[in-house]
Amino acid sequence: MTDYIIRNGFVYDPVLGINGDIMDVAVRDGKIVDAGDVTKATEIDASGMTVMAAAVDIHAHVAGPKVNVGRNFRPEDKLFNCNVGSGVKRMEAGFSVPTTIRTGYLYARMGFGFSMEAAMPPLYARHTHEEIVDTPIIDQGALPVFGNNWFVLEYIKENEVENTAAYIAWLLAQTKGYGVKCVNPGGTESWGWGMNCETVDDVVPYFDVTPRQIVDGLIAANEMLGLPHCMHVHGNSLGEPGNYGVTLDTLKIAEGHKPNNEFGRESVLHHTHLQFHCYGGESYASKSFESKSKEVMDYVNSTDNITFDLGVVTLDETTTMTADGPFEFHLSHMNSLKWANTDVELETGSGIVPFIYNPKTFIAGAQWAVGLELGLLVKDPMKAYVTTDAPNAGPLMRYPRVYKWLMSAKAREDMLNNVLKYGDSIRARCYIGELDREISLYELAMMTRAGPAKTLGLGHMFGSLKAGLEGDVAVYPYNPESDTDDPEKIEYAFGNCATLIKGGELIIKEGEVVSNGRQKRTFWVNAKTNENPVVERDISEKFKRYYTVTQNNYTVEGHHYMPNPYVIEVDATK
Amino acid sequence: MAKITLTPTKTPTLRLEAENICPDSFAGKSNEEIANLHVFVGKESQALGDYFEIAGESGSTAAETTIVINGDVNRVKYIGMKMSAGEVIINGDADMYVGAWMSGGKINANGSVDAFSGLGMTGGELIIKGDAGNYLGAAYRGDWRGMQGGTIRVSGNAGSDVGTFMRGGTIIIGGNVDVHVGTHMEGGTIIVKGDAKSRVGGQMVKGDIYVFGDIEVMMPGFQYRKDVDSEVDGTTGSFALYEGDIGERHGKSKGETIYGKLYMKH
Numbered sequence: 047m048t049d050y051i052i053r054n055g056f057v058y059d060p061v062l063g064i065n066g067d068i069m070d071v072a073v074r075d076g077k078i079v080d081a082g083d084v085t086k087a088t089e090i091d092a093s094g095m096t097v098m099a100a101a102v103d104i105h106a107h108v109a110g111p112k113v114n115v116g117r118n119f120r121p122e123d124k125l126f127n128c129n130v131g132s133g134v135k136r137m138e139a140g141f142s143v144p145t146t147i148r149t150g151y152l153y154a155r156m157g158f159g160f161s162m163e164a165a166m167p168p169l170y171a172r173h174t175h176e177e178i179v180d181t182p183i184i185d186q187g188a189l190p191v192f193g194n195n196w197f198v199l200e201y202i203k204e205n206e207v208e209n210t211a212a213y214i215a216w217l218l219a220q221t222k223g224y225g226v227k228c229v230n231p232g233g234t235e236s237w238g239w240g241m242n243c244e245t246v247d248d249v250v251p252y253f254d255v256t257p258r259q260i261v262d263g264l265i266a267a268n269e270m271l272g273l274p275h276c277m278h279v280h281g282n283s284l285g286e287p288g289n290y291g292v293t294l295d296t297l298k299i300a301e302g303h304k305p306n307n308e309f310g311r312e313s314v315l316h317h318t319h320l321q322f323h324c325y326g327g328e329s330y331a332s333k334s335f336e337s338k339s340k341e342v343m344d345y346v347n348s349t350d351n352i353t354f355d356l357g358v359v360t361l362d363e364t365t366t367m368t369a370d371g372p373f374e375f376h377l378s379h380m381n382s383l384k385w386a387n388t389d390v391e392l393e394t395g396s397g398i399v400p401f402i403y404n405p406k407t408f409i410a411g412a413q414w415a416v417g418l419e420l421g422l423l424v425k426d427p428m429k430a431y432v433t434t435d436a437p438n439a440g441p442l443m444r445y446p447r448v449y450k451w452l453m454s455a456k457a458r459e460d461m462l463n464n465v466l467k468y469g470d471s472i473r474a475r476c477y478i479g480e481l482d483r484e485i486s487l488y489e490l491a492m493m494t495r496a497g498p499a500k501t502l503g504l505g506h507m508f509g510s511l512k513a514g515l516e517g518d519v520a521v522y523p524y525n526p527e528s529d530t531d532d533p534e535k536i537e538y539a540f541g542n543c544a545t546l547i548k549g550g551e552l553i554i555k556e557g558e559v560v561s562n563g564r565q566k567r568t569f570w571v572n573a574k575t576n577e578n579p580v581v582e583r584d585i586s587e588k589f590k591r592y593y594t595v596t597q598n599n600y601t602v603e604g605h606h607y608m609p610n611p612y613v614i615e616v617d618a619t620k
Numbered sequence: 621m622a623k624i625t626l627t628p629t630k631t632p633t634l635r636l637e638a639e640n641i642c643p644d645s646f647a648g649k650s651n652e653e654i655a656n657l658h659v660f661v662g663k664e665s666q667a668l669g670d671y672f673e674i675a676g677e678s679g680s681t682a683a684e685t686t687i688v689i690n691g692d693v694n695r696v697k698y699i700g701m702k703m704s705a706g707e708v709i710i711n712g713d714a715d716m717y718v719g720a721w722m723s724g725g726k727i728n729a730n731g732s733v734d735a736f737s738g739l740g741m742t743g744g745e746l747i748i749k750g751d752a753g754n755y756l757g758a759a760y761r762g763d764w765r766g767m768q769g770g771t772i773r774v775s776g777n778a779g780s781d782v783g784t785f786m787r788g789g790t791i792i793i794g795g796n797v798d799v800h801v802g803t804h805m806e807g808g809t810i811i812v813k814g815d816a817k818s819r820v821g822g823q824m825v826k827g828d829i830y831v832f833g834d835i836e837v838m839m840p841g842f843q844y845r846k847d848v849d850s851e852v853d854g855t856t857g858s859f860a861l862y863e864g865d866i867g868e869r870h871g872k873s874k875g876e877t878i879y880g881k882l883y884m885k886h
């Protein structure tokens with residue numbers, strides 16, 4: 047394997063406390079090493095550029111059945127949005143629901159090394175893994191959804207944390223999943239009964255449990271197992287005006303829970319796309335709707351065991367997709383566009399609806415503001431990660447635009463004054479106009495690398511340039527001394543990295559993709575638990591009685607579905 | 621107005637995708653540069669000049685450019701795609717997507733055109749002397765934004781799915797149309813001077829459809845309201861007004877529910 051030394055870049059690494067020092071970064075045999083330890087390395091000149099560890103995405107929808115339904119039912123998403131292949135580069139297409147090939151290339155161009163698929167329906171885990179394998183370059187994992195799963199609902203109703211944990215461990219091994227995702231806890235199951243869970247105390251019909259119990263039980267089980275990632279929740283009442291109270295109730299469930307893991311993770315609850323959950327008022331009209339980002343952040347800033355990602359609305363035409371079936375049903379009736387929904391047997395559901403966040407409407411502009419406010423109000427950027435809940439609040443390729451807005455008050459002012467039609471009402475109903483903070487490159491490295499890596503329990507592999515970590519390095523054509531005049535330079539640079547080294551392999555050379563990556567890995571977590579005859583019996587019983595498939599057709603077999611697995615072993619037998 | 625003439629010199633083995641045959645692409649270019657514009661043949665990119673003899677000259681802007689195609693281009697797609705101004709005259713038959721997404725200018729197709737012509741167009745004029753294929757003035761596959769403005773006039777017949785997801789503009793068919801007219805229509809006007817088969821205005825939300833001849837099978841979601849006299853594209857007559865599609869969502873204006881309107885000539 048070739049060794050690389052990246053010379054004279056401005057290096058940002060919050061884990062090592064390096065803040066823009068001009069340094070050399072070296073990679074040998076696929077790992078970061080001290081620059082003095084390499085001798086015959088290929089030199090890459092990064093002078094005048096920004097160097098960071100490759101980025102880590104904690105939450106995006108880029109592989110799996112609902113992404114594919116999005117691709118299938120939105121051929122117009124690929125219209126005039128397609129590059130033919132050239133050299134090693136394969137054909138890529140799509141905007142909000144890109145092909146797997148484009149997803150891999152987009153991540154590479156934005157300097158990412160790892161991405162977590164945020165919602166894997168267990169029954170369709172095989173499909174999810176097939177797409178992951180077809181997505182080039184980046185390492186990936188996937189979070190199976192648990193928040194509306196019949197096993198979980200039944201165990202939690204009886205306060206059986208140990209059984210919940212044993213079931214989680216079993217399901218992670220079956221689906222080759224990475225951690226515990228919980229979408230609209232109880233609400234998606236309730237929707238099967240024509241209802242929803244709008245607060246944390248609404249009771250799920252038949253199962254007789256509440257979202258509060260589900261979130262609490264899943265956190266307890268997650269920590270009992272000591273999984274690398276914490277419980278990852280998309281709370282109830284997403285997108286509803288006035289939902290911030292429900293959000294605070296959800297976050298407060300983490301009180302009293304302590305992280306238990308060997309991976310350096312400090313949070314017990316990760317709330318995803320928090321932007322959609324920080325709304326006040328009673329309607330989407332400018333006289334009623336208001337941002338409650340500050341109220342939610344005041345609470346988050348006072349805690350030490352909660353993390354979140356932003357879910358910034360990028361004001362594009364996109365494709366929404368979530369396991370929150372009732373929400374998508376609701377959305378389809380708001381915009382009268384096409385709609386797909388599915389029920390996934392005893393596990394979950396999902397829905398897909400195209401959506402246009404129109405900058406000429408008050409509400410889209412207000413949503414844009416709320417997402418950025420969260421990133422600007424957080425005290426410790428290690429808790430707040432940049433996402434667009436891709437593609438729900440905006441397409442994956444918009445990350446660099448979000449960085450621009452977070453890093454430049456001028457760019458935000460330009461939006462409020464010149465792009466958004468209701469800039470003044472947005473200033474009046476949201477906090478955006480009062481916030482002059484500009485996220486620094488050092489803080490950006492926390493929000494896109496060090497932070498998400500730590501919360502995923504992957505701080506020992508990603509998110510820093512510390513010797514021994516994966517050889518994942520991104521060089522961006524951004525000069526922190528002379529490029530500060532124009533915020534557009536931020537967006538350009540972070541979407542077009544000059545160099546990407548992934549796992550020690552040169553992927554992007556002088557801005558061009560030169561390799562599709564030879565060692566793409568799928569991460570999953572194997573949690574060993576003590577034998578649990580109750581759970582084993584329940585599983586075999588439910589497969590016999592309810593599932594349309596047998597267990598033999600359910601398990602994700604390693605050899606076909608993940609040719610290059612990376613297993614994180616966890617021992618929960620004690 | 622500068623005139624540039626394209627004469628087909630050989631028949632492509634696969635269909636030619638030639639969105640560059642467009643005043644916007646030609647404007648300000650020398651004939652040599654125009655000959656070098658790409659056309660796709662399957663996945664291969666080739667030169668326009670490999671398939672056409674180019675004579676005359678193009679104008680400095682699209683508005684000052686007239687492109688005349690002398691000969692059959694029934695294996696050439698996307699002529700005049702996305703054009704914003706100027707003129708294209710096709711002396712022969714053309715393949716699919718003629719004038720698709722055009723926003724201005726004028727296309728005179730003196731022969732027939734295949735499917736998806738005038739797709740999603742927002743302005744300009746598309747005049748077809750022969751027949752039009754399916755999905756005239758409709759939306760692209762999956763899209764909900766069909767024709768939004770401008771005029772399409774067909775002297776002959778049109779195929780199925782005329783004006784699917786149409787939102788504005790006018791389509792006039794001199795002859796007959798096949799099934800599905802104005803499906804999901806949300807605005808604009810379709811005038812059929814001949815007969816229509818069936819499924820006229822299915823899931824129509826808003827807009828006007830006139831049929832001068834017969835509709836073989838009427839949609840069940842349309843209700844007769846009253847007779848009205850009006851002048852439609854130069855023809856005065858009495859029409860039976862139906863409203864629908866009753867099964868679809870409908871907006872309100874000044875307290876009144878707005879339906880799609882289907883006028884049948886007595």
Ligand SMILES: [Zn+2]
Pocket residue numbers: 105106107164318319368435438
């Ligand atoms: Zn999500």
